[in-house]
Amino acid sequence: MTDHPAAPAAGKAPAGGPAEGALLSVRGVDVGYRTGRRTRVTAVRDVSFDLYPGQSMALVGESGCGKTTLGLGLLRLLPRTGVVSSGEILFRRKDGRLVDVRTLAREDLRRFRWNEAAMVFQGAMNAFNPVLRIEDHFLDTFRAHEGGRRRPRKEILEQSADLLTTVRLDPARVLGSFPHELSGGMRQRALIALALALKPQLLILDEPTTALDILTQRSIVERLAELRDELRFAMVFITHDLGLAAELADRVGTMYAGRMIETGTTRDIFYRARHPYTSALINSVPPVAGDLTVPQSLPGGPPSLTALPPGCSFAPRCAHAVDACSHTRPTLDVLRTRTEGLSHAAACLRTHELLEGATRD
Template identity: 40%
Template sequence: MTGSPVLTMRGLTVDYGTGAGAVRALRDIDLTLHRGEVLGLAGESGSGKSTLAYAVTRLLSPPGVITGGDVHYHPPAARNGTEAAPAPVDLLALSPRELRSFRWQELSIVFQGAMNSLNPVHTVHSQLTDVLKAHRPGMKAAERTARAEELLSLVGISTDRLTAFPHQLSGGMRQRVMIAMALALEPEIVIMDEPTTALDVVMQRQILRQLVRLREELGFSVVFITHDISLLIEFSDRIAIMYGGRIVEEAGAAEIYRDPRHPYSDGLLHSFPALHGPRRELTGIPGSPPHLSAMPAGCAFHPRCGKAFAPCAERVPVPAAPADEPERSVACWLHHPVPADSV
């Protein structure tokens, strides 16, 4: 692994609504982000990716409710000048005041729609310096402006664009402004929720190259959420595949590319054309993702799976390491002992 854990989730469960009408969007998520790592999170729309991001950052809008599990942030030892790392921070137990201080400073998020995330009536300068004003009240105005210029340069934008309004920037520039804002306070974790979805392929690659460079320079950890697994293969260290609110496979990016173990991972991989390497046939995935209010019994993917057999429709597979690959986790009966009463 890249380093020690910086963010851990155990049994994280999220419902939309309460009582009999509640819909379960996340189911017992166990996931670890390591320090300095890029963790890719892939899956079709409705698989729970964005819900996971909003749950971790405590940005879930009603009727979203975290109904189980825990999320812990592990601060680096260097922040308090001691050899031993400080105690983990329980993100779900933070008060609103503590949460306001924690966001942007330790954990930041880049949303999918940059135009919707930026205030259309404020300049880039105003929006970048507002973050600094809120979290660094001791900074002088000139220092905030200098930091804003530094941030724009960091993401490859000319400093004369500080006086521009969001509508005066291209889509790629707006997204890079959002990345600059996310890095303003040098957080340990940056969560990116499909930040390149609305951009063309050339601009996607430019932003991803900049992201990789910034990660190497600044050492932060990234959770990168997308439905395009081909993007993740190129620059992620590890990839977690989500389906029906669960993690169905987790492994190194190279291992997922060479040998996807879950049929859903294999289907995703063959749904997008590769920009490099030999040609391969695009097969796609038949059918549609299940509605969260009417999840099938057993493995949620079995109605669309060409390899489904008896236990798939009866029992939910638990993520576990295949016998031949202890570093991988996969939730599929093809790779685990079949329950005796299902044979």
């Protein structure tokens, strides 16, 4: 990979209306959960980013940082206690219309899901109904999301067989099987085929390789990359696996305590991280090449979402914190401006002083 010229440009992370040409523009989104009659915990705070057609974005961070909540919120798939309480989720549909997903009526939202944007949930066994065969899941998906169109069963199953072949599964074996009769890797690939059934423009994947052996993970990662090139859909994938993010993503967003604290290209994040938390995540993973080094653990744990520190949420764990960090909340400032949403931005008061991102260059 070639280095980009360092040309810092002052500015703020995406705000206002949609970016020109963007498929998805998220603006100032807050997502909360009701924990009592009058109590709401905000799990995602003021998140903004742009995603362009064919682009892939990874969301990384510790458990509980808001990654899955954000992914579910983008498609309004939150549980009953969850709500996108503010902001805009602007999506450019196949017909060119720009809509705010938050305002879609129930039936329009049903047509939007799987036709325009689909999600592969964490844990394929739990995502499938255990008493339905795989073919029944395909039939239900097509009939529920095609806007009332009633196609013959044979036609749907023929298309389903083609989709399973696309993810390198044998339709003759898989379609008539119950989920528990398939291996973990086969279920995961069947779930990806199901998500691609109606040719969505956006695919959201939540930990797509969790609990799979390394060879199966490799197969799924390679096939996802090939499918994205073939079908040109955009991806948002949620992962703890930094290696997966490095391999599949065009850009990476680091989340901490519900906020997006750094975004940038894969090279920016892995070679020039400018937020101490992003650097700590990278340094906690042993390198697969070069000299053997001891991973550096990150002391402490994320703060409670009900009692966030008044300043930077990461300050209590940060080795580089100064007095100002305890009472000033940093904004996501643009460091480098590039085309198609690939700018590098970080939310740290000491961003321009720290050069930790070069630790593995």
